[in-house]
Amino acid sequence: MAVSLLTRQVSDLCLGKPALKSLSISSTIGDALLALKRLGENFISIWNCDHHHYNLSAVDRGFKECQCVGKVCMVNIICFLCKEEHLSNPATALQTPLSVLIPKSPCLVRHLEPNASLLDAIDLIQEGAQNLVIPLESSSKTSSRKKLVQGTLSNISTLHNNNRQYCWLTQEDIIRYLLNSIGLFCPTAANPINSLDIIDTRNKMALHYDDPASSALPFISRSLEIQASVAIVDSDRKLVGEISPFTLNYCDEDVAAAIATLSAGDLLAYVDCGGPPEDLVQLVKKRLQERNLEQALELVEEYSSGASIPTSYSSSSSDDEFGMGRSARWMGYSARVVRRSEAIVCYPWSSLVAVMIQALSRRVSYVWVVDDDGTLAGIVSFAGMMKVFRERSRTMGEGCLN
Numbered sequence: 001m002a003v004s005l006l007t008r009q010v011s012d013l014c015l016g017k018p019a020l021k022s023l024s025i026s027s028t029i030g031d032a033l034l035a036l037k038r039l040g041e042n043f044i045s046i047w048n049c050d051h052h053h054y055n056l057s058a059v060d061r062g063f064k065e066c067q068c069v070g071k072v073c074m075v076n077i078i079c080f081l082c083k084e085e086h087l088s089n090p091a092t093a094l095q096t097p098l099s100v101l102i103p104k105s106p107c108l109v110r111h112l113e114p115n116a117s118l119l120d121a122i123d124l125i126q127e128g129a130q131n132l133v134i135p136l137e138s139s140s141k142t143s144s145r146k147k148l149v150q151g152t153l154s155n156i157s158t159l160h161n162n163n164r165q166y167c168w169l170t171q172e173d174i175i176r177y178l179l180n181s182i183g184l185f186c187p188t189a190a191n192p193i194n195s196l197d198i199i200d201t202r203n204k205m206a207l208h209y210d211d212p213a214s215s216a217l218p219f220i221s222r223s224l225e226i227q228a229s230v231a232i233v234d235s236d237r238k239l240v241g242e243i244s245p246f247t248l249n250y251c252d253e254d255v256a257a258a259i260a261t262l263s264a265g266d267l268l269a270y271v272d273c274g275g276p277p278e279d280l281v282q283l284v285k286k287r288l289q290e291r292n293l294e295q296a297l298e299l300v301e302e303y304s305s306g307a308s309i310p311t312s313y314s315s316s317s318s319d320d321e322f323g324m325g326r327s328a329r330w331m332g333y334s335a336r337v338v339r340r341s342e343a344i345v346c347y348p349w350s351s352l353v354a355v356m357i358q359a360l361s362r363r364v365s366y367v368w369v370v371d372d373d374g375t376l377a378g379i380v381s382f383a384g385m386m387k388v389f390r391e392r393s394r395t396m397g398e399g400c401l402n
Contacts (some may be wrong), residue, residue, distance in 0.1 A: 011114035017167035020045045021156040030094035043071045066160035068101040068133045075245045081256035087296045088335040132169040171382040194348035198384035206231040209265040227365040238374040241268045254303040256296045261287035
């Protein structure tokens with residue numbers, strides 16, 4: 001039955017998930033950048049605990065239970081570097097403590113025990129959580145895994161709280177799980193989304209095609225928090241594309257220079273699948289020269305020449321040691337996600353299940369809602385979809401949700 005499905009333990013959704021790779025809150029932004037590139041991660045978890053004193057007793061090291069306080073991705077770093085003072089000296093900016101990227105009130109990441117129910121998880125997401133941190137069952141491979149990861153980057157860890165490992169439980173995981181049993185939610189899942197009160201018009205963040213891309217920065221940061229995107233519209237408010245955190249997350253940090261110098265429309269082409277067009281690269285370089293941003297210009301030139309990590313702030317370890325770099329990142333981008341700047345759209349009369357399938361098939365957590373003429377009407381998110389299932393479970397109790 002549908003309600004029974006929602007009372008399943010969250011551990012059921014964590015089977016086979018990899019252990020979180022993590023950095024200490026005391027690390028630098030440059031540490032996070034290298035970890036994201038060389039480990040091939042989309043996000044890296046940030047923990048408030050000391051991973052360098054396992055040989056000390058709990059009393060000696062002032063032991064406190066490890067706590068995941070947030071997560072960092074390329075989008076966080078790109079937005080940070082876009083500020084004028086950081087763009088003028090990116091190498092120095094990357095030595096900034098990682099803590100500046102973590103929200104003061106870390107509600108985007110929440111801990112949850114493995115025996116908690118799916119309802120508990122959905123409730124936390126309704127409160128604003130993006131990712132839930134779930135302990136994994138102990139494994140005999142724990143010690144060897146720790147050795148492998150720490151041999152790759154010495155400040156990366158997968159172990160916390162008495163050698164426990166953890167994994168992410170994401171909104172996508174929950175929606176995919178619900179979709180697998182969608183028949184239990186008939187006929188709710190077949191209802192049009194405009195009858196379910198889940199079209200969000202408040203968080204409809206939009207820019208005109210000719211607006212400076214830099215004016216999108218507050219929207220990009222906000223869309224990352226709520227797992228949405230920034231719409232690009234024409235003069236008639238028709239949707240023509242999007243600046244998506246999910247796309248930016250597969251770019252390199254030289255995109256910060258493009259955001260600082262290009263229009264919103266040109267940025268769409270710059271971050272599109274396959275890499276930036278040469279004419280736009282040259283335009284970015286020209287405008288950086290005009291603003292005397294010499295170090296940012298060097299960053300763009302090093303990347304455009306094929307460097308995997310600019311020599312100005314790379315570590316002494318070679319990229320070949322890790323088998324990672326710019327070429328690997330772009331290969332992964334093209335093969336794994338093939339994201340483009342075209343926005344995924346649905347209509348107010350689209351069914352809930354159809355919108356779920358659209359989002360899951362494109363590995364995004366939202367779908368734009370447009371009217372017949374292409375005018376932007378709003379956005380539907382995974383959080384909104386889960387709200388429907390949660391409310392039906394409250395009102396209907398056991399049995400099929402009618």
